[in-house]
Amino acid sequence: MEKFSEKYLSEGDEVIISYLEHHANIVPWHMAAQKYKFKVIPIELTNNSEIDYADFKNKITSRTKFISLTHISNVTGSLTDFDIVKEIIKNLNIPLMIDGCQFVAHSELNVTDLDCDFYVFSGHKLYGPSGIGVLYM
Numbered sequence: 001m002e003k004f005s006e007k008y009l010s011e012g013d014e015v016i017i018s019y020l021e022h023h024a025n026i027v028p029w030h031m032a033a034q035k036y037k038f039k040v041i042p043i044e045l046t047n048n049s050e051i052d053y054a055d056f057k058n059k060i061t062s063r064t065k066f067i068s069l070t071h072i073s074n075v076t077g078s079l080t081d082f083d084i085v086k087e088i089i090k091n092l093n094i095p096l097m098i099d100g101c102q103f104v105a106h107s108e109l110n111v112t113d114l115d116c117d118f119y120v121f122s123g124h125k126l127y128g129p130s131g132i133g134v135l136y137m
Contacts, residue, residue: 005032013065018043018051020073020080025099026044029068038065057088067096071103081116098109101125111136 009015015029019042041064044055051069067089072079082098089096097118104107105125116136120121123132 001032005036005038007036009065011035012062012063013038014041014063015039015068016041016043016056016064016079018056019045019052020049020078021070022074022099022101024101025068025113025134026071029031033122043082045095048078049073049105050078050079053084053088053131054067056085060089060092060094064092064094067094069096070108071098071100074102082116086115089106118136
């Protein structure tokens with residue numbers, strides 16, 4: 001996130017995340033935002049602790065340059081509906097990254113069907129050695 005932010009984000013730009021994110025998809029964005037002067041915009045949740053897709057749609061502006069969302073919440077188990085997300089952002093040319101760390105060990109994954117720009121997860125979730133990860137682009 002640091003190198004991406006350095007190269008592609010500028011002062012006043014916005015990155016959208018949600019309140020469902022794991023700490024690993026919150027803290028690095030905030031650290032980079034402080035350094036590069038962009039804003040991290042959180043999506044509100046519904047009363048059922050799911051992403052509020054109307055709020056998501058309302059938070060997208062001309063300054064939105066990146067969206068980074070969890071596939072499934074490590075706290076609530078809420079599954080992000082990426083069909084809705086993709087419908088909202090289609091034709092907007094905003095890159096979408098999905099944090100799959102909590103998903104990959106528990107469900108079948110077809111990244112092509114998700115049609116995301118990036119899909120990431122750490123290897124230890126699949127009993128791999130510490131320090132390795134996967135980045136699908």
